[in-house]
Amino acid sequence: MATIGRPRLYPDxxxxxREGKRRWRKAQQTSLKVYHRSxxxxxxxxxxxxxxxxxxFHFTLDVAAQQxxxxxxxYFTPADDGLAQPWEGVCWMNPPYxxxxxxxxxxxxxxxxAGAIVVCLLPVRTDTRWWQRYVAAxxxxxxxxxxxxxxxAANPAPFPNAVVIFRPPS
Numbered sequence: 365m366a367t368i369g370r371p372r373l374y375p376d377x378x379x380x381x382r383e384g385k386r387r388w389r390k391a392q393q394t395s396l397k398v399y400h401r402s403x404x405x406x407x408x409x410x411x412x413x414x415x416x417x418x419x420x421f422h423f424t425l426d427v428a429a430q431q432x433x434x435x436x437x438x439y440f441t442p443a444d445d446g447l448a449q450p451w452e453g454v455c456w457m458n459p460p461y462x463x464x465x466x467x468x469x470x471x472x473x474x475x476x477x478a479g480a481i482v483v484c485l486l487p488v489r490t491d492t493r494w495w496q497r498y499v500a501a502x503x504x505x506x507x508x509x510x511x512x513x514x515x516x517a518a519n520p521a522p523f524p525n526a527v528v529i530f531r532p533p534s
Contacts, residue, residue, distance in 0.1 A: 407461060407517070408458075409485055409515065413512065423435065423454050424436060425452070426440070427439070427471075427472075428458060428468065429441055435456055435458075447467055450475075451471065451475035451482060452479070455475065455480055456483055457472055459486070461487055465494065466492070466494030469486065469494045469495075470497075470498060473501075473503070476530035479532045483530075485525060485526075485527060486525065486526055486527075486528050487523045488507065488524040488526045498530075499528050504529040505526050505527075506526060507524070508527065511523075512525045
């Protein structure tokens with residue numbers, strides 16, 4: 365039986381190299397999935413981080429809380445629909461980091477125009493419409509050094525964070 369095509373001079377080396385390359389590609393795909401995607405849009409604020417900001421601002425309302433992780437005595441849960449409620453006083457906001465984050469940032473900016481102070485923990489996404497329209501347009505931005513480790517997370521966040529402060533017009 366005649367062999368068709370180019371003879372394989374080093375079949376063992378070629379096979380080993382191809383298997384190694386397949387394993388490397390699979391590892392890269394797995395790590396990219398973990399880095400760019402998350403199973404949750406809810407990231408609980410670390411208590412020590414909140415306490416530092418609370419000492420400065422003295423928050424009266426947590427506008428985007430869950431029943432078990434509210435940072436203030438007065439808070440809105442998903443059942444309360446924080447976006448539909450009036451935000452007054454000094455508000456803390458760590459919104460869901462999903463597709464609705466732009467609505468939360470818009471509400472924070474509008475509430476500040478109405479007289480509230482809204483302090484937000486946000487992912488730094490300077491390329492997004494909501495960042496350009498509301499944050500870059502005049503909010504105070506304090507970048508969080510390094511990567512924040514959220515409550516209950518095994519690893520630091522896969523994205524940078526900033527504390528964004530919306531204040532009433534003077």
